[in-house]
Amino acid sequence: MKFKFFGFLFLFLYAFVNPVLAVSDPRSVPNNIVGINSLSPESEIADVASLVNNGGDWGYVVIVIRKDERDLKRWQSFLDQARKQHLIPIIRLATMIDKKGFWEHPGENDVQEWADFLSKLYFPTKNRYVQVYNEVNVSGEWGGEVNAADYARELDKTIDAFKEKSGDFFILNAPLDLSLTTSKTSLETSEFFQKMEDAVPGIFKKLDGWASHSYPNPDFSAPPSESGKTSIEGFIWELDQIDTYIAGKDLPVFITETGWKRDKNGLTEDEIANYYKEAFANAWNDERIVAVTPFVLNYPEPLFDQFSFKNSTENSAHTYYEHFFAIRDLPKVKGEPRRENLISELKINRPSVVLKDFENVIRFRFKNEGNYVWDTKKDLAIKVISANLSVRKPSWSKEEVYPGQEVTATLKIQGIDRGTVPLRLQIVHGGQILAESKSELTVDTPFSLFIKRIKALWSHLRLDVFGRFL
Missing domain, CATH: 2.60.40.10 (Immunoglobulins)
Structure with missing residues (x-):
């Protein structure tokens, strides 16, 4: 009996409970596009939530996981906290820095090891967002060389490996540095795209979304009213470049890096605050955009301190710069991601x-x-x-x-x-x-x-x- x-x-x-394994378009539900990059996500998660969810809900956070950081307990703990804080993580895959200061080229087993690792984690939302590396048209991001064909093959294998694990993995390309021209250490963006498509025909159609680094160049200081390839609307130029490759596919856009540089001889924090307000009201008020995640919440070292939202100056009267509060106080959508x-x-x-x-x-x-x-x-x-x-x-x-x-x-x-x-x-x-x-x-x-x-x-x-x- x-x-x-x-x-x-x-x-x-x-x-009764069999799930449907397939990505969903995040634009089909109420979506809060506001996000941020966090390089210390475990310790910064409350600050991230206070920035991107104030007045809204379920904002985005971009985090970087290196191949030597594949610790299930550590990252499941972070994802559980992101779930409680109503944050949607976008995980950027990274290798490790070599002796020359370059990001290493992915190893032979990295594709499968990444898929095995991330498939064991429980994400806060049905879509599991993964960005496959970063600015690979710069030699320092790809083992000291620029090789678009090689990246296309790596991306192709990565998409297949992740999709074999779960249809819920939402795969994004590595955003490129749109300001670069072709040289010994870099490749201009449209050339890079062409070489990718030549090496793996249809590679762009396999993507679930489009990741872009739409920075306000030159010198990270152009006003938000500018348009074109090297502006905060760079994603529009990119989509135009790959239009024939994707054959009309409507790719959701993720601006996973952007932002203005604070400079004693350039932009002040008040000017940057106003630029962000204008950008979100106009250029980034675009139905194709899913997330805008400026770089970076906190970077106290000189390399990127000028982009930081957090003030690392000793004995400063305020913890954050004015652009933090400008974004915090933006009107936001109460996101309802599929879960x-x-x-x-x-x-x-x-x-x-x-x-x-x-x-x-x-x-x-x-x-x-x-x-x-x-x-x-x-x-x-x-x-x-x-x-x-x-x-x-x-x-x-x-x-x-x-x-x-x-x-x-x-x-x-x-x-x-x-x-x-x-x-x-x-x-x-x-x-x-x-x-x-x-x-x-x-x-x-x-x-x-x-x-x-x-x-x-x-x-x-x-x-x-x-x-x-x-």
Whole structure:
């Protein structure tokens, strides 16, 4: 009886919770385009949320993970915090810096190792955003050489490897440095695109979105009213360049780096603040754009300090520059990214017969496989639907259940009247039924069960004795 019950339950639940593995267009739902780059995301996550979600919800954060940082515990902890802060991460893949100061060329096994690693992490949203390296038209970003064909092949393999793991991986290209001309250490953008398409025809059509570094050049100081290749509207020029390659595909745009440089002899923080306001109101108020993530929240070292939103000056009167507050106070959308609420590995252990007026126990064990955090005190519940049972509140093994975690529950019930009645068991989160079992349950008294047992034994004994005389 118990074995048959489990078999039915597993078959029913599989059909009930089977997820659809495919990326969704983030522009098809309410979307908050405001984001930021964070180089220390674990320690900066609260600051990031206060910047991109003030007045809105579910903004973006670009983070960099190097190949020597593939630590599941570390990054799952970050993703869990991003989930609680309502942040959508865009993960930029990176190798390591070599002795010459170049980013290494990806190794032979890196494609599969990246796919294996990131597929084991539970993301805050259904779409899992991955940017495949960075500004690869600069030799220092690709092992000391510029090789568009080689990058196209690496991108092609990476897309295939990730999609084989899950259709939810949303793959972005490496944005290019649009200000560069062709030289020994760089390749002009349109030439780079052409060489990519020649090496792997159709490579741009395989992308899920378009990543761009639309900086206000020259010298990161051009006003937001400028347009063209090297402006904050550089993405428009890029899309025009690849238009014939993508054959009309409508690629969502992610401006994963942009921003103005603060300079004693150039732009002041007040001017930059006004530039950001104007940019978000005009140039970046474009239906093709999913995210704008300026560089960078905090960079205290001289190399990029002029782009930092955080003031690293000792004894400064304020922690952040004016452009931080300009973006923080922008009107924003309350984003509603697609998320899935999924359950797996459900096991229910219950008696086939419930004793009338006695306490009986049903035990549940299952795993959170979706994008939500379950709170067993607030929004996760077990419903027992039966006209013949008295039910107590369940006791849970933990208060919060993060994706990837397992939880157990113990439910105490009591039969009211003898008889067999329909039984429905539901696991519910926030009003959504995650899983449901339908069966029958018999309520009986100890004395009645005892008599039935005696009759069964007597019947068996009579048959056995009769068989001996034949």
